[in-house]
Amino acid sequence: MKLAVRRAANMAMASCLALMALAVFVNVVLRYGFGSGIAASEEVSRLLFVWMVFIGATAAYPAGEHMAFTSLLIPLRAKPRAFAAVTVLVRLLVLTAAVMLAWGAWQQVSVSWDTHSVVLGYPAALLPLPALLCGAGIAVMAVLELVRGEPLDLGHGVEVE
Numbered sequence: 001m002k003l004a005v006r007r008a009a010n011m012a013m014a015s016c017l018a019l020m021a022l023a024v025f026v027n028v029v030l031r032y033g034f035g036s037g038i039a040a041s042e043e044v045s046r047l048l049f050v051w052m053v054f055i056g057a058t059a060a061y062p063a064g065e066h067m068a069f070t071s072l073l074i075p076l077r078a079k080p081r082a083f084a085a086v087t088v089l090v091r092l093l094v095l096t097a098a099v100m101l102a103w104g105a106w107q108q109v110s111v112s113w114d115t116h117s118v119v120l121g122y123p124a125a126l127l128p129l130p131a132l133l134c135g136a137g138i139a140v141m142a143v144l145e146l147v148r149g150e151p152l153d154l155g156h157g158v159e160v161e
Contacts, residue, residue: 002062009059016052020045039119047126054130058137064153073152087152095142102135 027041060066076083108128115124 006059006063009055012055013052013059016048016055020048020052023048043117043119043122047122050127051130054134058134061138062141083151087150088146090152091142091146095139095146098135098139098142100135102132102139105129105131105135 023038023041023044027037031037057066073083073086076086105128109125109132112124112128116122117124
């Protein structure tokens with residue numbers, strides 16, 4: 001299941017990147033080659049970039065690919081009780097940050113739902129919506145990790161110098 005979700009997230013990010021690159025490339029060629037451009041290119045690129053970033057942030061969390069201060073945690077491996085306490089603390093901090101992100105994004109979505117983009121006319125709420133979904137997704141994953149009692153993954157240790 002995790003692999004299928006990760007693969008879908010990677011495909012969504014790749015699609016966003018490909019469409020962004022195509023839109024910008026075509027716009028550059030039209031502007032410099034023919035003196036005209038596609039007005040919607042900037043809006044499409046901005047919207048796709050925001051979605052790509054938040055899809056990536058959501059997909060990176062269960063894979064343990066977010067920034068981690070493993071150099072602070074590695075010495076605690078020898079002390080199981082302290083490591084367990086720090087694990088719970090880290091999960092609670094992640095949960096707090098994710099809820100704050102989702103709450104702020106929800107406020108932006110609710111305020112901007114009746115506003116539309118200038119060129120394409122899509123609801124402006126589509127820009128903060130991926131932040132809301134990202135915050136909610138990470139919060140759910142953090143709660144599941146807390147309930148299951150999963151230890152922190154310190155796989156980043158090889159990257160610490």
